[in-house]
Amino acid sequence: MGKEDIHINDDLLIEQEFNNLISDYLKTNHRRKVDIITKAFLLAKEAHKGARRRSGEPYILHPIAVARIVCGEIGLGSTSICAALLHDVVEDTEYTVEDLRVLFGDKIAQIVDGLTKISSGMFGENVSAQAENFRKLLLTMSDDIRVILVKIADRLHNMRTLGSMAPAKQYKIAGETMYIYAPLAHRLGLFAIKTELEELSFKWENPEVYNEIALKLQASHSARTNVYEHFARPVVDKLNELGFKYEIRAREKSIYSIWNKMQAKGVPFEEIYDIFAVRIIFENGPGVDEKKRCWDIYSVITDIYKLRPDRIRDWVSRPKSNGYQALHLTVMGPDGQWIEIQIRSRRMDDIAEKGFAAHWKYKEGKIEEDTELDKWLKTIKEILESPSPNAMDFLDTIKLNLFSQEIFVFTPKGEIRTLAQGATALDFAYDVHSDIGDHCIGAKVNHKLVPLSEKLNSGDQVEILTSKTQRPKSEWLTLVTTAKARTKIEYxxxxxxxxxxxxxxxxxxxxxxxxxxxxxxxxxxxxxxxxxxxxxxxxxxxxxxxxxxxxxxxxxxxxxxxxxxxxxxxxxxxxxxxxxKRPEKEKVSKPEDSEPINPKKTYILEEDSFSKNFRMPSCCNPIPGDKVFGYLTDNNEVEVHSIHCPVGLKLKASQGDRIVNLEWGSYTQFPFMSTIIVTGIDRMGMLNDITKVITAGSLNIKEMNIETNDGVFEGRIVVYVHDVNDLQTLCSRIAKIKGVKAVNRKQS
Structure with missing residues (x-):
């Protein structure tokens, strides 16, 4: 095929994708501003002419794909679609922000400028030295939330096309996505996008585990379908009888959230029982109270099935701070399994899927004042006023705010305040005012005197006691959990x-x-x-x-x-x-004695690697066979981290240019420490049987601790192994011992 044919095919493909974008746009309820979108497309097409992505496709297809996500999956209008089409123009071509301002006006130019700052600042090559750029990003975001919404769309498309990148670049982008973008999407109410970002990050970093869980999900799908149909039949009959207009479906957990639960509980896939939840979305007619309709459906379900009272979550009366609304309950299904049900209106479902910011803040002809989202952005601005001088500490502080779940507490006058789950009385004091926090000596929760470290619960009424002589102390940092309080105390x-x-x-x-x-x-x-x-x-x-x-x-x-x-x-x-006195594993030679590390090269970890400039930090204790990556330190040393390591996640997100590809070689002499957790029914001789199995495998025990409670035991055993195969063999042998119910490796 000649160059001319390739160009013709490219032009046809580009035209087709742009037509799909316009088609998506015309299906929305936004004003029909096709002319300005076409103008932005033609400028971007000309600006990126001849440029290609790493995958080989014309570069302009990327901005079009981002614009389609912005329009169809987030629900934004023409301003954001134009910004998405133009988001790389200033950074990659001759055009300036001023050019865009003349051609498209202030708003589009301002959003593109914000997007350019993010690319060259916070997520550039030298993030650890660029806390100021991150602050600029957040300040831009708090001026116009559309900046970060378009950036999230850009990241989603990059994650969908990550296969053409080198492994080290994949680790950097996936780590950054999991560390920053997924929590941002969650906080902005973009649940579908948040789930896909987590899923794709997990898939690229852990393809073997991902595929293994996917196959198990596929194999057990028909059994889950039967459970759902048995549950749904009587509910559907009753709702139809009462004349409800609704949609009911089963929604499976993502592979990443299933894996997360397996890790948190230390159980295999077969012991995760809440793999799906039932979602009921009802159409609400004019003049009908949404909240009442939710509780009507709740009543129908609880008349048929037994309720689990401790699992009711009323996000209808008091929405989450990202706008999420729904009524959650858990009932015992006809097959003896607990089933979670989420009840919400079509409007609530739109907010949940497309995001609070997009649905309300920029809905044509309607701007809501003082929304929960605005309150959150105000909190972000307060943190920006006195940030930590250390860029990574600052990033962690912001993350405290991104990940928080909410509780609702009352002031003595009955005013409701929203705090992060796990917040203490001291957090509440700083939430009211920094002066009250600085001079806080104690609190009364529900009229009872409590210490500053008292954890608050939803519904608590809190009164803060102060003294003019009180001053913040360094130990207070251990008593708070919210970003706002931590920032104020540090300041x-x-x-x-x-x-x-x-x-x-x-x-x-x-x-x-x-x-x-x-x-x-x-x-x-x-x-x-x-x-x-x-x-x-x-x-x-x-x-x-x-x-x-x-x-x-x-x-x-x-x-x-x-x-x-x-x-x-x-x-x-x-x-x-x-x-x-340094441990043997951390012995490293002086940097000048070893060849410089090349981040673009893949290194094989052989027996003598650790006598060179590779070392094992204590944060995750990877062993041969685990998927690992390297982090290049200032001393030309390479730290070996497990792909799941939380410290490593932070490094991937912030120091992407220092990530090194590593693969394990052969190991026979050098032992590695690993921890396994054993649970089961206690009996005479159990400890002896476990010890025999370990020593029979020629493995050394470093530490063993077994506790028994009412006939059930849990053991924590630290052993020295050569690789993952040793560990898997040991776990399977221990699992065969009479009375042992579960054996799992403890992830650091």
Whole structure:
């Protein structure tokens, strides 16, 4: 096929995809602004002319695909569709934001500008040094939420086409998606997109596990269908009899959420029973109360099946902060299985699938004031006012807000406040006002005096007790769970430390001035060494805090030279001793003794790798056979992390240019530590039988702890193995012991 034929085929494909976009747009209830969308498409097509994606397809197909997600899956209008079509134009071509402003107006230019900042800032190559860019992203997002909605659509399409990327790039993008984009989508109410982002991240990082669960789901599908049909038949009959207009269906959990539950409970696939939930979506006629209709359907179901009272979730009366509304209940089905049911109106379902922001905030002709989403964005802005100086700490702080589930508590005057689940009395104090938090000494929950660490529950009435003499303490950071409180406490502590350091500096400079002696940098260095401080700020703080009491005769400080050197020698000796005591697995050579690591190369982890510059951190303890990746440190060392490691997830999200492809080689000598959890029915000789099986496999036990409670035991066994096969063989042998019910590897 000649070049001309390829161009003709490309043009036909591009035209077809653009027509599909226009078709999607005309099906929505947005105003018909086809002209401006066509204008944006023609400019983007010309700007990206000749450019191709890594997969080989014309580049313009990517912006069109993003625009289709923005339109069809999120439900946004022409402004966002144009921004999606133009989102890479400023970054990749000669066009500027000013050009777009002249051609398309302020709004579209502002959104494209925000998207360009995200690409080159927060998610560029050097994120750990770019906290400021992340703040810009969030500030842009809080000015116009459409920026992040288009960016999420862009990420979703990238995840759908990730196969053409190199493995290290796949790890970076998948890790970043799981760490930032999936929680953002969840917080914005984009549940379908959040689920797909998690699913695709999991699929690319764990293809073997993903396929294994997918096959098991497929094999057990007919059994689940039977359970659903037995449950649904009497419900359908009754709802039809009462004249409800509705849709009922079974919705299966995603593979990622099933795997997550398997890990959390330490059970195999066969012991996950709530794989599907039943969803009832009703059409609500004019003048009918949605809330009442939800409870009418609830009544129909509970007349037929026995309710599990502790599993009722009323998100209809009080929606989640991302706009989600539904009534959840769990009943005992006819086949002896607990079945979860979600009841919601068509409007509630639209919000759940397409997102609170898109459905309300930018619905044509209607802007809701003071929505729950606006309150959340206001909280984000408050965090931005006094961010942590460390970029990754700052990212973690924001994530606290992204992941939070809500509880509702009351002030003494009856005002409702929304807090994250697990919030304490101190969190509540800071939620009311930072001054109240800073001076908080205790709280009354439901008129009973409680400590600051008291965890709150929905419905609690909370009164905060304050004192003017109270000041934030560093231990308070362990008493709070919300991002807002943590940020305010850190800010107060930094301010307090600066004031104390300044006081300490004044004490020492005044002392020298009164003695008529010059306070030189040389004297300062000697004092830092003598008092074993790291920086001058540490020294000034210790003096201001009265941890160090200076001598009455200040000239004594000039005679510190010998003592300072002795102290330095002692510290060097301690450091040397520490190096000698390092565990065998973490021995590494000096960087100059080893060849530089190339992030684009795949490295094989052989027997002698760890005598070079590879090392095993203690966060996840991977063993040969586990899927792993490497992280290149500043010292040209490579940390080996499991693909599931939470520390590794953060590294993939933030340090993508330092991710290294690793594969295991052969291992025979070098043992690795792993933990297994054994549960079962206790009996005489059980411990002896387990020990025999382990020693029969020529494996060494490092630690063993077994607890028995009312005839049931749980054991935690730490063993040394050579690879995953050793571990799987051991687990299958222990599982055959009489009385053992489950054996699972404990993931770090």
């Amino acid at each position: 107060a502590l930094r301010r307090s430390r600066r004031e104390t350091s300044k006081r300490g500096e004044e004490i020492i400079t005044n002392g020298f001035a009164e003695a008529g002696i010059e306070f030189t940098p040389d004297v300062l260095v000697k004092m830092i060494d003598y008092y074993q401080k790291t920086t001058k700020d540490d020294l000034f703080f210790a003096i201001g805090n009265h941890d160090i009491i200076l001598p009455q005769k200040i000239e004594k400080l000039l005679a510190l030279k010998k003592q300072g050197q002795d102290n330095l020698l002692l510290r060097y000796m301690k450091q040397a001793f520490h190096v000698v």
